[in-house]
Amino acid sequence: MDTLDWNDLRYLLAVARSGSAAGAARALGVSHATALRRIQALEQVVGSPLFDRLQTGYALTESGRRFVAMGEAFERALLDTRREIEGQATELAGTIRFTTTDSLGYSLMPDILAAFRARYPGITVEMKVTNARLDLERREADVMLRVTDAPPPSWVGRRLVRLDAALYAAPAYLDGREPRSLESLDWLMPNSPLGQGAVAEWLRSRIGGARVAASADSFLVLRRLAERGLGAVVLPRFLARQRRLVWLEDVPEDLSVPLWLLTHPDLRHAGRVQAFMEHVAQAIRAACATPEAPAPDDARAWAAGGVASAASAGRSPDPGSGFGPAMP
Known part of the structure; x- marks a missing residue:
């Protein structure tokens, strides 16, 4: 068998981790044709197929698994050595x-x-x-x-x-709606991976069978959808600062992360x-010590009107900075 080098193993690991030559090409910043050519050349060097080409993607053969294990061991050793060297560097550059x-x-x-x-x-x-x-x-x-x-x-x-997090909606979305309950609103929901946490689970239980207008894996996207009036949303409070969104209800403090x-x-x-x-x-x-800008008048008006009202909770809409206390 001809000599292998690290570049050969990089392509092997990239295909094994992504499950396709296209995914490996994206990860390594090369063309799809280059990734295919390097894997084919590597298989010629080792004299054995490293992958089974399936309709669902690339699956490692037994030989492929052995070379992946070797490649991962070499990768760990290389990275460990690099970190140790860099960890000793004291210059600010x-x-x-x-x-x-x-x-x-x-x-x-x-x-x-x-x-x-x-x-x-x-x-x-x-x-x-x-x-x-x-x-x-x-x-x-x-x-x-x-x-x-x-x-x-x-x-x-x-x-x-x-x-900390809270529930919000745009004034235009709430305009003309009778304050009733959170279940009566349309909702913009976080999905994976944001939808897997305790806050998302609490929200699903809090709104019951409410209509879901859209979902996204980004709070920035969810905030923009809320600003456009598609529905209500849960956001980290720091993302709602100085935004024209109406505070509806705080997420319980014991769910802050x-x-x-x-x-x-x-x-x-x-x-x-x-x-x-x-x-x-x-x-x-x-x-975390920066004070929150005052809530707009329409936020106070909606809160006074009824949905999880700040008045009934004995507090003003969306107080604080959006951060909990600093940790020691």
Whole structure:
């Protein structure tokens, strides 16, 4: 058998993980034809088919599984060595691979990154904005800002604040509707992965058999749909700040979830990672102390009218910053 190199194994792992040559091509940033050609060349080198080509995608053969195991072991060793070397670097320069959700990336990170860039011009922040959890072990990210009740125990970091949520709708959607109950409204629902948490489960039980107008896997999309008057929505309260949305009801405080800033243990002593995490943590904790803009008059009018009214709850509509207390 001719000699294999890491590039051969990269293509093998990419096809195995995505289940197709097209998926591997997207993951590696190459053409579909290139991915096909590299897999075919690899099979010629090893002298055995590595995949069964099925209508549903690529399935590993026994030989393929053995080479994938070898490739994953090599990948882990390579990444471990790279992290150890980078974790010893103390200079404030280089690249940080940073991942967060679309709502946090859009609403909080631009101002935070602008201030960070002004302070540390030698550090480049490479952002991966996704609602899916990335794998720090495989170096898909160096630093992660995520809402979670249970961060992986192998990662290290800080629990920053708790994120509160509430129910909202646009004034135009509520205009002319008799305040009755949440079940009488049309709803914009979070779907996977946002639809798997405790808040989404509470909302489904709270609205019963209400009509669902649309669903999305992005709070930014759900907010925009709500602003266009398609229905009511549950949002993290920081996303509704200074938006012309009517507060309907708070999600119970015991369902608020922690916001974590995490990194791999091998990188926690790297100078650029320490600087970045300290900057982000301080900025987010400062944001949690920023007062909420007053609710618009129509929000007060609707709340006074009846649906889960603020008056009946003994509080004003949507108080606070949208963040719970900062964590120690």
